[in-house]
Amino acid sequence: ILFVDLPSYRNAFPEQHSAFLHQFQEIVSNRRTNLATDVAFEKRWIVNSLLNFKAVLNTPNILVERAGHFKNQPAILVAAGPSLDYELENLKHIKENGQAYIFTVGSAVNSLLSAGIRPDAQCTYDPGADNQGMVFARITKEGINDIPLIFGSSVGYEVLQNYPGQNKLHMITSQDTISSYLLKLDNENQLDGVMDAPTIAIVTLQLLYKLGFNPIILVGQNLAYADNNYYAGGIEYGDKFRLTQTDGLICVKDVEGKEVYTSLVFDRMRANMEQFIQHMTDVNIINTTRGGAAIKGTTYHTLDELMTSGVLSSNVVEQEWYNIPPTVYDRDYLCRYFNRLEKDYQQLPVLLEQVNRTLEEIRILKEDRNYEQINRCWPKLDRVFNKVKKNLFYKQVIHPMNRVTYNLYFGKLPTVRFEPNQGLKADVIIASLGRAVYDSMVDMQALKPLMNDLSQCIR
Incomplete structure (x- = not known):
């Protein structure tokens, strides 16, 4: 993107110009980040959701079974920032005395394990394969089976397949278009879930808020570097992420008003967390992270202060709170809606092939320079592609798996629709829609065994 401004505006309105430029750069940066995330995970989100569906059916939905419980x-959300090292003894005391529920996110569980602390639950949602290879490697290797796992339904399937513990609970994530379509409670209550976010800490913050925890206490939520460290101690791969140079970093205010180095990624996470907190009412969110980036909407107190002031004093943790039977979803609804999905799954290859043939017809006409006949093909392409867009399997599975290529096509439509040069119009549409349709047909083949497994699981 090339940003061109008038120097006279820059001189006449320096503050407004600077504010606009900053906001513009932020929007572009966020868009690039979101696009990179979609490219990396658009297929994994759906594949994970399909492979995890059996686990969802066989485990309790924590937001259903523990609503208001x-x-x-008090709940403590423990992240893996370097300031966690200061609080390990405090967390050990809190755990031994049941003074708060302790939920670990990401790599923090490994720091606690190294300190001899078992959290009340480990939360996970990361769709990538590295989630198992890094975060859960120690738990799997040592066969640690006494930590309950709260998983997002689109989490990397490898985690669920390898997790040694039996106590698993699920939460439906916004990236899971399978469960949100197929599942309904027996009663008329709305099926609640969590929104996807840049970090598991934000997803877990949503979860704890929805479960009614108050206060919610953040530990190790640095979102910045401390003593050149990215991670707390006790994490096997932590040294690989140590800060070696400050190029590309920015300075932000920490919880005590001092300046700390942070990355653009960390800063986006902080801004996203602040957006969620802004909509959380009647809850006290306390940030105890020494030297961590200041987070709007939270108050800063040390964990020592909370322990001596009475905020964390009594034994509140219910033993085996996680011992819940699987959630009973409406089986008739599930079977009925799966039948519709399966029917459209079987029909979609034919519809995609019709689009493909129409695009090929346009390509041949373009080579023959038969522009008049090309112009007559556009209504036909609209008709066949509209059938694809109405197809349930396309809506719930194929489009989410190929959101980047389809959205690029849809983004070009407004400018190319009224393009008088039929050859140029043909080139743009064949390249963009053709790529999306080709990728969709490849995905349809790859999904065959997953759909067979899903059918057996439901029936």
Whole structure:
């Protein structure tokens, strides 16, 4: 993107110009980040959701089964930032005395394990394969089976296949278009879930808020570097992420008003967390992260202060709180809606092939320079592609798996639709829609065994 401005505006309105430029750069940066995330995970989100569906059916939905159960109970959300090292003894005392529910996110569980602390639950949602290879490698290797796992339904399937513990609970994530379509509770209550976010800490913050925890206490939520460290101790791969240079980093205010180095990725996470917190009412979110980036909407207190002031004093943790039977979803609804999905799954290859043939017809006409006949093909292409767009399997599975290529095509339509040069118009549409349709047909083949497994699981 090339940003061109008038120097006279820059001189006449320096503050407004600077504010606009900063916001513009932020929007572009966020868009690039979101696009990179979609490219990396668009297929994994759906594949994971399909492979994890059996686990979802066989485990309790924590937001359903524990709704209101933890009202006004204290919860500690433990992230893996370097300031976690300061709090390990405090966390050990809190755990031994049941003074708060301790939820670990990401690599923090490994720091706690190294300190001899078992959290009350480990939360996970990361769709990537590295989630198993890094975060859960120690748990799997040592066969640690006494930590309950709360998983997002689109989490990397490898985690669920290898997790040694039996106590698993699920939450439906916004990237899981399978469960959100197929599942309904027996009663008329709305099926609640969590929104996808840049970090598991934000997803877990949503979860704890929805469960009624209050206060919610953040530990190790640095979102910045401390003593050149990215991670707390006790994490096997932590040294690989140590800070070696400050190029590309920015300075932000920490919880005590001092300046700390952070990355653009960390800063986006902080901004995203602040956006979620802004909509959380009637809850006290306390940030105890020494030297961590200041997070709007939270108050800063040390964990020592909370322990001596009475905020964390009584034994509140219910033993085996996670011992819940699987959630009973409406089986008739599930079977009925799966039948519709399966029917459209079987029909979609034919519809995609019709689009493909029409694009090929346009390509041949373009080579023959038969522009008049090309112009007559556009209504036909609209008709066949509209059938694809109405197809349920396309909506719930194929489009989410190829959102980047389809959205690029849809983004070009407004400018190319009224292009008088039929050859140029043909080139743009064949290249963009043709790529999306080709990728969709490849995915349809790859999904065959997953759909067979899903059918057996439901029936």
